[in-house]
């Protein structure tokens with residue numbers, strides 16, 4: 058069967074499963090070869106729609122050393138991987154594989170060394186474009202796999218794609234990673250069962266593949282997979298790298314022999330040092346030269362791992378041989394000292410950028426047109442190999458000749474990865490070729506994140522247990538304070554109901570926000586690191602998305618308990634409800650702020666317990682004779698303001714509170730009823746309703762803003 062080469066990621070079976078019309082569309086829209094590189098992952102869309110602005114990337118890291126807490130984890134590690142290649146980082150547990158990947162993703166500060174992508178030093182902009190599949194699978198546990206992928210697509214695919222197209226991407230990736238059977242299963246966690254370990258791993262990769270990244274770093278992608286699934290996954294990554302010109306780095310523990318031969322390059326680590334770097338197929342010869350011979354029919358991966366875990370003497374021999382290999386002619390020129398500061402190379406490149414348009418124009422417009430169809434920056438300069446190989450006197454004539462040679466080569470091969478040097482000396486290239494900083498606009502991010510927040514938080518905030526708790530408590534409070542007469546004897550009970558209602562919902566919201574934040578922070582950090590959205594969009598969406606959920610249960614509680622208490626007017630009920638809800642939202646903001654500040658949950662719990670208990674003590678109900686030197690604390694108590702407002706509302710409407718025969722209120726000497734001011738003053742100085750309301754709103758704004766600032770400036774994901 059002949060299938061369009063564009064469909065390389067769809068195996069024959071996948072292709073056959075597609076509807077007839079779609080197959081035809083794919084054949085019809087088969088783009089020219091030079092354009093296929095970006096489009097093959099997304100066969101359902103036209104070339105223009107398929108284009109994601111990702112360039113092939115060459116990754117070069119040299120002499121990386123890293124220490125953590127004064128312990129050296131990596132020492133002088135170098136390596137490189139070109140577009141279309143798969144680099145495997147192997148080594149025993151604890152040798153520094155994950156640390157190296159963290160370095161390559163720009164998440165760890167280096168003691169020394171350099172990481173370059175297309176010759177440009179790794180910077181913040183690049184960091185956002187690297188796709189890093191972590192060893193841990195970090196997701197919202199209550200979302201299904203499909204929901205997770207859909208939200209990822211909606212957030213990370215550009216606005217130029219329609220909703221339908223984004224969903225087509227999701228469908229396709231689900232098929233490619235064979236996740237259709239479990240697409241409606243929740244991700245789950247250690248409490249709720251959901252996806253299996255292998256499915257989670259594939260889900261993790263699927264989220265990253267959606268964005269069609271140029272560079273993928275995968276930490277232990279095969280862990281938790283059976284050998285068949287691991288092989289399939291590796292085969293997929295290999296095809297992805299080869300056909301799409303992607304650059305892939307994976308860490309692996311014990312690959313099968315078949316998988317091992319899929320790796321183009323191998324970096325073997327031993328105690329944080331390079332034990333081998335080079336072509337995978339040459340590693341056996343390398344070990345042979347050290348005097349360690351592979352037995353016939355033995356898995357080379359097992360063999361080298363056994364050697365590397367062997368005696369100290371063997372390790373020393375391997376490390377010494379690896380050092381020696383750096384001097385051999387086989388060793389990549391890019392990894393040699395001073396390669397990137399090579400004056401010949403830099404001069405060549407800067408001249409290239411000055412003259413590129415002219416030169417390409419001179420060569421004919423076909424290639425340039427093809428290339429600029431994909432990228433807005435100038436067409437690619439020569440590969441790094443060529444750059445070093447060329448050492449002619451640098452006259453303009455010679456350069457003109459060089460460009461001709463390269464461009465002709467380019468025309469023949471039509472591979473896009475040769476743009477590697479376009480970032481090196483051009484001040485415009487990397488800014489211009491990705492016109493956007495965020496994949497989607499603020500409004501899209503806000504809409505999608507609000508919906509996701511709502512969907513993610515609903516099972517947690519409106520769980521069956523929470524409903525039972527709310528209804529049970531509403532009934533209990535209603536029965537306890539059932540139809541209280543409005544007289545001085547029962548004044549304390551009415552106030553008790555108000556105070557209890559306020560403090561209960563304050564605690565509920567505060568600790569709810571506090572407990573949910575640590576797990577959410579992980580996901581947010583992961584997404585922020587990949588540059589999925591603005592923090593401001595997330596923050597605003599969190600407030601808006603969770604608002605209906607935050608107010609539902611307190612409203613239900615009041616709806617049950619207040620009529621039982623003796624509701625007199627609907628307007629009073631609604632005003633009481635608004636203050637109860639305002640207090641609840643303020644408490645949630647404080648909880649969120651404390652959660653954002655404290656990384657340690659024990660610390661955040663202690664701070665929260667202190668704050669909420671102090672808030673209750675100084676709220677005005679439990680203690681009325683506060684020592685003058687401590688009075689200022691009550692102004693920090695949000696319950697104090699909300700409780701006062703509830704009293705103002707409740708005692709200003711309906712029947713006034715009647716005096717008892719032995720009243721403690723002076724006003725009762727001349728009157729039969731107690732005005733609301735006297736009730737409030739009996740508990741200490743009070744403020745008018747509008748001032749209390751403004752102060753509560755200020756609490757809300759201040760704590761929400763502080764929470765944002767903490768996340769923005771102090772809890773920036775590294």
Ligand SMILES: Nc1ncnc2c1ncn2[C@@H]1O[C@H](COP(=O)(O)OP(=O)(O)OP(=O)(O)O)[C@@H](O)[C@H]1O
Nearest residue numbers: 125126130148149150151152153154155156157310
């Ligand atoms: N933040 C840290 N603080 C202290 N030690 C650390 C830290 N990060 C890593 N290490 C140590 O550095 C060494 C390398 O860790 P790393 O996670 O990179 O190993 P690895 O090769 O990926 O291991 P594995 O294959 O088991 O995942 C380990 O000994 C680990 O204990």
